[in-house]
Amino acid sequence: MGKTSLLDLEPGRAFLMCNEVIARAAVHAGVGIYAGYPGSPTVEILESMLEMASGAGFSAEISTNEKVALETAAGAAMAGVRAMVSMKSVGLNVASDTFFSLGYTGVEAGLVLVVADDPHAHSSQSEQDGRPYAPAALVPMLEPSGPADAWDVVLAAFETSERFRVPVIVRTVTRVNHQSGVVEVRRVVPGRRAKVHWPHGPARFVTVGASARAFHKAALERTEEVRRSFEASPLNTVERRGSRVGVIASASCGGHAREALRITGGEASLLTLATAWPMPENLVAEFLSGLDRVVVVEELSPFLEDMVIRVAGRENLSVEIAGKHSGHFSPALEYNADIVADALARVLRIPAPVEPARAAETAAVAAEGLPSRPPTFCPGCPHRASINILRTALRGIPHVVSSDIGCYSMAPLEPLVWGDSVLAMGASAGVACGLARVLEEKVVAIIGDSTFFHAGMPAVANAAYHGIDFVLVLLDNGVTAMTGQQLHPGTPEEQQPPGSRRIAPEEVLRALGAGSVTIVDPYDRKSALPLVRQVLAGSGFRAIVFRRGCALHSDRNKRRRGERIPVSEVSREACRSFLTCIRDFACPAISLDAEGKAAISPDLCDGCLECAALCPNSAIAHRKEASE
Amino acid sequence: MSDPYGILMCGVGGQGLVVLSRVLGTACATEGLRAVTGEQHGLSQRSGSVSIHFRIGEGAFSPLIPLGTAEVIAGLEALETLRYVEYLRKGGTVLLSTLVMHPVTETAARIKSPAIPYWDVEKVTERLTAIETRPVPVDCRGIAARSGAAVAENMVLLGALAALPGFPVGRPSIEEAINRVFAGAVEANLEAFRQGTREAVPGF
Incomplete structure (x- = not known):
């Protein structure tokens, strides 16, 4: 921004978001590819990388999904070029198959995965704790605490990755x-960029059978080496105080822990761990020795706590561990x-602050x-109109809606409350395959265009292949809208970056074997409604594409072009x-x-006239006079 | 270590809260002040509630303001200030735009029960006064329109903030930050900010 x-x-002081610091550090680390x-x-990591790519001379791209993004980055790192990939928590689920193999084969140049968990599920389908992926795949994991140390953590991640020839996770939370x-x-000094030659002999990254067993053994040894290197990492901080109580905090909770110590005035030593896995066990053992009680502060599962318990047991330390x-x-x-202050006060046996309860x-x-x-x-929003058309067409027809991840995930929530399941990217069509086999009701699957390219296509192929009887509704607004209107393979040709080619979702649907593909415009309710009714009355696997650009995206483009956005009004008389x-x-x-x-706010109206199409009294129309 | 100065900024997605935070943060950088934020805007453009915890001072370690300690709530929409009032200290100030945007849930409820009135600024200020906070309504929209940039409501509110006694960031640094952050309409935004400092809080 x-x-x-x-x-x-x-160089100097600036006010930056942590995501911007992560991106700048990656460019400084010399990434050749970001995906x-x-x-x-x-x-904001993705957008910052896209913003810096041409100036710094690296390649940055929005991949069709996280697995492809990781594979793209891995290809570069295998060849000897540093690479970074970023994703939200559940993105690593999608990428996990490749991720586990990379934990075995390792890489040649630094490969860093930024993976962001979302405690509180602010904008995710779960509070998934992604940290157990690290030990499961034998992939080291670092954690920054915020913009202040993210630069150092990202650079350390690339160094660790390259030194031990292993991908490294930089784990964050919202x-x-x-x-x-x-x-x-x-100052960001981008690396030099030139094509490289494949530096390996045959089969370097082939993991199967005997080579997999050899990779596994090596990965276990590598983990111990990484652990030893983490023992002395300057990213971890120890603040000793003359107290027999200590606090061990994950880096992301370090701020809350420090603040809790300040608020309560409690005396406790503090260890913050940025090297989240493998845990530097000697450092922890040393911190625990001489303590009677220790508070472990980390969000979600007792990931750190369980490791602390193990270390305390191994060292025969009689320390009480306060945690989950x-x-x-x-x-x-x-x-x-x-x-954290509340828990800390209980452990320190001092009064807890009363102000929070009073304020609440x-x-x-x-x-x-x-x-x-x-x-x-x-x-x-065209989704509002599409959903209204579908609900109207389905009136009187018992039905079940299997929905997906995107803006339309809001349909089952207040105030519309329409839809029955939202599980994961691309799951709508897959779940519909099962529903349609067992339900008396009509089954409708809803998926967005970006989600379709991300993870929807295999389920569509499955539905067409088995001839499963449901309607797939593809809401095609031309962008990945929910996250800020990023481009994807189905984005209209004229908006695609140079060198990218549009792939039409309806062509993919036909090629995958959909019995019929009907395209409608949600803004044209009159024409759309009979077509939708007709498709719903049919049988077999068929698809309807509701096509109309994302309103936010279209309005921004219109403003950029200096076009006027009309505003609608309700006639008081009508x-x-x-x-x-x-x-x-x-x-x-x-x-x-x-x-x-009804009254329309001219500040908010987009002039779409979707509402006008619903009014039985034709009371809504564009305002006559010119407006901004 | 002194308590950090906490500002709970809130509003509705699309109102320019992130820009407001960015300008104030840039001014903090100029003045060498420690500042840290916790921003909730993952779904910011979906007409939902958005908030930013903005903390200034050496003791600000956590990105979130502890309950009951914020010096001021600054709301670009009136109803939203009540949603975050648990963060405000006893006797703290609430700068609230006089703009009310009715959530779709409120209108939906009124269709079912038309007797329930819409919430308005008066009801919000009554509630705020009843719990011993100090509400200061600011006509952000009107002032922004008069200063030549209707969308600069956020800069009017920032002006009102900067005019609070004891506000830790100086106006010249904020004006410099407006110059640095905005790519266009710098003058109008500066004007909105200045009008905010002059008109928004006549009591001070």
């Missing part, structure tokens, strides 16, 4: 990714200083009855308060006026 490219920031698929809270702060900016097993902390939700109680009284404000479809424009539609631009008639 701002006028200056992230690449050109002058990723957008997912909150990592989107509150680290989306943390900004005043940091000392260092003792009930001091919950494995659910994200932490803050108050939660007072606030609950003050905010009683306040309406919730969940994220919802934007004014002009409106008879049927409120069909509000019921089952829920546009943030429409509310009720003092007389109980």
Whole structure:
């Protein structure tokens, strides 16, 4: 953000988001390739890398999914060129097959995976703790605490990766990714970029049978070497105080722990661990010795705590460990200083702060009855119209909706409440295959265009192959909308970057064997409705493509081109308060006026006229006079 | 170590909260102040509630403001200030835009029960006063429109913040930051900020 490219920031103090620091550090580390698929809270890494790519002379691309992104980065790292990939927690599930093999084969040049967990599930389908992937795949893992140390952590990740010829995870959480702060900016010096020659003999990266067994043995030995190197890592911090109580915090919880010590005035030594796995066991053992009690502060599962318990047991230390097993902390939700202060006070046997409880109680009284404000479809969103057309066409027909990940994941939530399952990227069509086999009801699967390319195609092939009876609805808005309207293979040709070629989703659907593919425009309700009804009445595996550009994206493009965005209004005379424009539609631009008639906010309206198509009294039209 | 100065910024997705934070943070960098934020904007463009914990001072380790310790809540939308009031210290200030954006859930509920009135600024300030906080309504939209950039409501609110007694960041640094952060409409944004400092809090 701002006028200056992230690449050109002058050394000195600046206010940056952690994701921007991670991206700058990767460029400074000399990545030749960056690849990723957008997912909150990592989107700003992807966008920062795309922004810096041409200036720094590396290649940056949005891959079709995280597995392909990891493979792209791995290919470069196998050949001897540093590479980075970033993804949200569940992205590593998608990439995990390749990830596990890379833990065996290793790499030639530095390969860093930034993987962001989302405690509190702010914008994810789960609070998945991704850390156990590291020991499971024998891949080392580092953790920054925020923008202040992310630069050092990313550089250390590349050094560790290259020194031990192994991929390295940089693990973050939402509150680290989306943390900004005043940091000392260092100059980014991008590496030299030239094609390299394949430096290996045959079969260097072939893992099967005997070679897999050899790789496994080597990986176990490598892990111990990495562990030894982590013992002295300057990224971990130890603050000794004359107390027999200690705190061990994961890097991401270090800030909460420090703050809790400040708030409570408690005396305790503090160890923060940036080398999350393999854990530097001697460092931990040394920290534990001389302590009577230790508080382990980490969000989600007792990943660190279990390792601390093991070290304490091995060293025969009689130290009480306060964590999740003792009930001091919950494995659910994200932490803050108050939660940590409360646990710390119990362990230190000092009074816990009372202010948080008072503030929370007072606030609950003050905010009683306040309406919730969940994220919802934007004014002009084609999904709102598509969903309304589908619901209208399905009226009176018992049906079950298997949905997917994207903006349309909001349909089952208040206030629309339409849809039955949302599991994972691409799962809509797969789940529908099972539903359609066993249900009496009609089955509808809903998937977005980007999600279709990401993980939907194998399930579509399966449905077509087996001739399973359901309707796949492909909501094609031309971009990966939820994460900020990034481009994908189906994005209209004129918006594609040079060298990229559009792949039309309907052609893919036909090639994969869909019995029929019907394309409709959700803004043209009159034409769409009979076509949708007709497809729904049919049988076998068939698809409907609802095509209309993402409103946010289209409006931004229009503004860029200097085009006027019209605004709609409700005629006071014509409106008879049927409120069909509000019921089952829920546009943030429409509310009720003092007389109980519909009123459109000109500040929010996108002029899509979706609401006009619903009004039985034809009370809605574009405003006549010119507007901005 | 002194307590950090906590500002809980809030609003509705698309109102420019992140830019507001970026400008103030850039000003902190100029002044050599430690600043740290916790930003909740993963789904920011979906008309949902958004918030930024903004903390200034040496003791600000966590990206999140401890409950009951924020000096001020700064809301670009009136209703949102009530949603985050648990972070405010006793007797703290609430700068609230007089703009009310009715959530779709509120309108949906009113269709079912038309007798329930919409929430308004008066109801919000009453609630805030009842719990001994100090609400300061600011006509961000009107002031922004008069300063030539209707979208500069965020800079008006920043002006109001900067005018609070004891605010730790100086106005010249903020004006310099506006110059650095905005690629266009710098003058209008500067004007909105200045109008905010002058008009927004006449009591000070």
